[in-house]
Amino acid sequence: xxxxxxxxxxxxxxxxxxxxxxxxxxxxxxxxxxxxxxxxxxxxxxxxxxxxxxxxxxxxxxxxxxxxxxxxxxxxxxxxxxxxxxxxxxxxxxxxxxxxxxxxxxxxxxxxxxxxxxxxxxxxxxxxxxxxxxxxxxxxxxxxxxxxxxxxxxxxxxxxxxxxxxxxxxxxxxxxxxxxxxxxxxxxxxxxxxxxxxxxxxxxxxxxxxxxxxxxxxxxxxxxxxxxxxxxxxxxxxxxxxxxxxxxxxxxxxxxxxxxxxxxxxxxxxxxxxxxxxxxxxxxxxxxxxxxxxxxxxxxxxxxxxxxxxxxxxxxxxxxxxxxxxxxxxxxxxxxxxxxxxxxxxxxxxxxxxxxxxxxxxxxxxxxxxxxxxxxxxxxxxxxxxxxxxxxxxxxxxxxxxxxxxxxxxxxxxxxxxxxx
Numbered sequence: 258x259x260x261x262x263x264x265x266x267x268x269x270x271x272x273x274x275x276x277x278x279x280x281x282x283x284x285x286x287x288x289x290x291x292x293x294x295x296x297x298x299x300x301x302x303x304x305x306x307x308x309x310x311x312x313x314x315x316x317x318x319x320x321x322x323x324x325x326x327x328x329x330x331x332x333x334x335x336x337x338x339x340x341x342x343x344x345x346x347x348x349x350x351x352x353x354x355x356x357x358x359x360x361x362x363x364x365x366x367x368x369x370x371x372x373x374x375x376x377x378x379x380x381x382x383x384x385x386x387x388x389x390x391x392x393x394x395x396x397x398x399x400x401x402x403x404x405x406x407x408x409x410x411x412x413x414x415x416x417x418x419x420x421x422x423x424x425x426x427x428x429x430x431x432x433x434x435x436x437x438x439x440x441x442x443x444x445x446x447x448x449x450x451x452x453x454x455x456x457x458x459x460x461x462x463x464x465x466x467x468x469x470x471x472x473x474x475x476x477x478x479x480x481x482x483x484x485x486x487x488x489x490x491x492x493x494x495x496x497x498x499x500x501x502x503x504x505x506x507x508x509x510x511x512x513x514x515x516x517x518x519x520x521x522x523x524x525x526x527x528x529x530x531x532x533x534x535x536x537x538x539x540x541x542x543x544x545x546x547x548x549x550x551x552x553x554x555x556x557x558x559x560x561x562x563x564x565x566x567x568x569x570x571x572x573x574x575x576x577x578x579x580x581x582x583x584x585x586x587x588x589x590x591x592x593x594x595x596x597x598x599x600x601x602x603x604x605x606x607x608x609x610x611x612x613x614x615x616x617x618x619x620x621x622x623x624x625x626x627x628x629x630x631x632x633x634x635x636x637x638x639x640x641x642x643x644x645x646x647x648x649x650x651x652x653x654x655x656x657x658x659x660x661x662x663x664x665x666x667x668x669x670x671x672x673x674x675x676x677x678x
Contacts (some may be wrong), residue, residue, distance in 0.1 A: 260283070260285065260286040260287060261286055261287075261359040261360060261566075262286070262287045262288075262289070262356075262357065262358055262359050262360075263275075263279055263286065263287070263288045263289070263358070263359065263360045263361075263362070263566055263567075264288075264289045264290075264291065264348055264356050264358035264360070264361045264362070265288065265289070265290045265291070265361075265362045265364060266291050266292075266338045266348070266361070266362065266363050266364060266365045266504075267290075267291075267292060267362075267363070267364035267365040267366055267533070268290050268291075268292035268294065268298055268332070268334070269298075269300075269301060269319075269364070269366055269533070269555070270300075270301075270319075270533060270552050270555035270556050270559060271362075271364035271366075271532035271533030271534075271536075271555040271556070271558055271559030271562070272290060272292075272362065272364035272532075272533075272559060273290075273298065273319065273320065273559070274532075274555070274556045274557075274558075274559030274560045274563065275362050275364065275532065275559040275560065275562050275563030275566065276288060276290065276328055276330055276563065277328070277560070277563070278559070278560045278561075278562075278563025278564045278567065279563045279564075279566060279567045280328055280329075281564075281567075282564065282567035282568065282569055283567050284329070285329065286567075287331070288328070288329070288330045288331070289330070289331045289332075289333060289356055289358075290325070290330055290331070290332050290333065291333045291336060291337075291338055291348070291350060291356070292332070292333070292334050292335070292336070293335065293336065293337035293338075293351075294334070294335065294387060294388075295334050295335040296322070296332075296334050297315075297317075297318050297320075297322070297388075298318065298319045298320040298324060299317040299318055299319055299388045300317055300318070300319040300552075301386070301387075301552070302552055303316060303317035303318075304317065304385055304386075304387075304388065304390070304391040305385065305391075305412070305415035305416055305418065305419045306419075307388075307391050307392075307395065308385075308391055308394055308395055308398075308416065308419040308420075308423070309418065309419035309422045309423065310422070310423065311422075314388075314392070317388055317391070333350065333352075333354075336350050336351050336352045336354075337350065337351040337504070338350060338351075338365070338504040339351055339504055340504055340507070341361065341504060341505055341508055341529070342508075343508050343509075343510070343526045343527070343528075343529060345357075346358050346359065346361070346528060348361065348504075358528065359528060360528050360529075360530065360566040361528060361529045361530065362529075362530045362531070362532060362559075362562050362563070362566060363502070363505070363516060363524070363529065363530070363531040363532075363535055363536075364531070364532050364533045364535065364555075364559060364562075365500070365501040365502070365504075365535055366500075366501055366533060366534050366535070367386070367498035367499055367500050367501060367534035367535070367550055368384075368386060368498060368499060368501055369384030369385070369386050369494055369495070369496075369497075369498055370496055370497040370498060370499050371384075371494055371496070372407065372466065372494070372496045374466055374467065374468065374469055375468065375469065376468070376469035376470075376471060376476070377469065377494070379469060379471050379474060379475060379476040380474050380475045380476065381397065381475050381476040381489075381490055381491055381492060382469075382476050382492045382493075382494060383397070383491075383492070383493055383494070384493070384494050384495070385412055385416050385493055385495060386412075386498070394416075394491070394493065397490075397491050398420075398423055398425065398491065400490065401425055401489075401490045401491040402425070402426060402490060403425065403426045403427075403428075403487075403488050403489045403490060403491075404420050404425045404426070404427045404428070404489050404490070404491040404492070404493070405427070405428045405429075405430065405478075405479050405487050405489040405491075405492045405493075406420070406427065406428070406429045406430070406492075406493045406495055407430050407466050407479065407492065407493070407494050407495065407496050408430075408431065408494065408495035408496040408497065409429050409430075409431035409433075409436035409437060409438075409460075409462070409495075410437060410438070410439055410440070410495060410497070411437065411439075411440060411551075411580055411582060412495045413429065413431070413493070413495030413496075414429070414436055414437055414449070414582060414584060415582060416493050416495060417429045417453065417458060417584075418582075418583065418584055418585055421453070421456045421457070421458055421585060422585075425491070426457065427457075427458050427459070428458070428459040428460075428461060428479075428487040428489070429453070429458060429459070429460055429461065430461045430464060430465075430466050430479065430481060430487065431460075431461070431462045431463075431464075432462075432463070432464065432465045433462065433463070434462055434463050435447065435450065435462050436449055436450055436453075436460065436462060437449065437580075437582075437589065439580075440578070440580035440582075440589070440591045441589055441591060441630070441632075442595070442596060442618070442630055444609065444616055444618075444632075445589055445591075445616055445618075445630055445632045448587065448589075448611070448614050448616060448632050448633075449584040449587060449589055449632070450462075451614075452584050452585045452586075452587045452614070453584060453585065455585075456585050459487070461481060461485075461487070464481045464482055464483060465481065465482050466479050466480070466481055467480055467481060467482050468480040469492070470486065475490070476489060476490070476491075476492050477489070477490070479492065498534065498550060500514075500515050500516075500534050500535040500548070500550075501534075501535065502515075502516065502535055508526060509525075509526070510524050510525055510526050510529065511524065511525035512537075513537055513546065514537055514546075514548045515531070515534070515535050515536050515537035515548040516531040516535050516536055516537060517537050517546070518530070518531050518532075518536050518537065518538060520539075520572040520573055521561070521562075521565045521570065521571070521572060521573070522536065522538075522558055522561050522562035522565060522573060523565070530562040530565065530566060531562070532555065532558035532559045532561070532562040533550075533554075533555035533558055533559060534548065534550040534555065535548075536548065536558055538554075538558065538573065538575065538576040539575050539576065540575060540576050540577075540578075541574060541575025541576060541577050542575075542577075542593060542594040542627055542628075543594070547576055549576040549577075549578060551578070551579060551580060553579050554576055554577070554579070557573070558573060561573045574646075577592070577593055577645065577646060578591065578592065578593060578594075578595070579591070579592050579593075579642065581635075581638065587614055587632065587633060588631070588632065588633065588634075588635045589631070589632050590629070590630070590631040590632075590635045590638045591628075591629070591630050591631075592628060592629040592630075592631075592638070592641060592642050592645055593620070593626075593627050593628035593629065593642075593645040593646075594620055594622075594627040594628035595618065595620060595628035595629055595630040596628070597620050597628065602622060603620040603621060603622055603627060603628070604620070604621045604622075605618060605619070605620055605621075606618070606619045606621070607619075610633075613633060614632065614633045615632065615633035615634050616630070616631070616632040616633065617629075617630075617631055617632075617634065618630040618631075619641075626641065626644045626645055627645060628645065629641045629642075629645065
C-alpha cells in the first residue's frame, strides 16, 4: 500500500501547522497545499503592523521562499478549490486540475463580510484580510486626510491604531455599545476608548452606518443613523468575517456557522478534516459549539488535524478565547471565560486603577482560574494563559493571583506550600 496523499486547502496558520504536524510523523508522504492566494506565505497578524509601518512588506512573511521545498510539499498557489467530490475523494481546482486525496484538510480561512449598505463597491473601500488589502490600504494613505473604519472588533481596532500612528484623522463606527465587543468588557473598552479619543480618534459606538456618500465613484463619507456624516477618502470595512466554504456546496457536509468537527477535527465526511476559521469546535468551558476565528486556535486546530491525518490519534482539548492587542500602546488581553454573565458560577476578582489605565479582572471556578481580562499590565498573560488552558496543573489560590502581576516564583512557592500541607 502506498503512502497516503494529504491535500490541504489553505496556506495560513491552520494549513501550515498541519503540514508541520504531518511531517513530524511522516517525512515522505505526499502533501499538496492549495491556496487561492499567491506566494509569499504571510501572517494575517502582520497586516496592520505593515499598514502602521512597524514592519515592511517582508515583515508579514510567515515562512521563507524555500519552505515548501524543505517540507517536501507541492504548493499549488494562486489557484482556488472549486468543488469537492467526497465519494471519489477528489478536489477540482480553478486551473482545471483535479487532485485525488486520502485525507483532505479544509483550512481555507475566512473573508470579510460587507454590511448591507448601498455603495460598498465604491473606490476607496477596502477590507483588511489579505496582504493585497494591506498593500492597497497603505498605498491609499498618502492621498487621504480622513479615514473611517466600520467595525471595532480586533481587526478594526488594529486598523484604527495603525491609521492614528500614520497621522490620519480617523473615525471608528461600531454598532455595539463599546469597542472590541467580543474581546473586552465595558470597563476595558472604556479605557481603550479614552486612549483613542486622547489621540484624536472619533469613536462612535452604538450606531449603525446607513449610507455611503460618494463623488465620481469614490467614497467621500459615511452617514450614520443619527444623520451625522463622517467624511473620509478611505474606508475600511471590518464588520466581521465568514468562512470560505463555497467549494463544499452540494457535498452534504454537516455545517452550522462553520464545519462541524469532532474532537479529532474530523467533519461528517470520510477523510475530510477542518481547522481554523472554518471549523466549529467546542468551547472548553461552556461546552457550546463555537467558531473561534483567532490565530492561536487556528495553529492548535491545524496541529491536531495534521497529527490525526498522519494516524496519530490526538483529541483537541477544546477552543479557548484568547485575544491580545494594543490600542495606542495600551495593551488589552482577554483569555478564556473572561466574559462571565450575571448568574454564572464564576467568582470575579477585580483590580482597577483608572489614573494609570490599569484594569485586572480574573474569573475563578472554585479555586481554578478560568478567565482573565487585563488592560495596561499584562506581563503575566502567558502564565495566566497556561493556568487557564491546562486547568488541573496548578493549585494556586485566588488570593495569590488577583491583586497584582503574578510571577512564576509566586506560583511555585504556592504549589510547594500546598504540597506540604
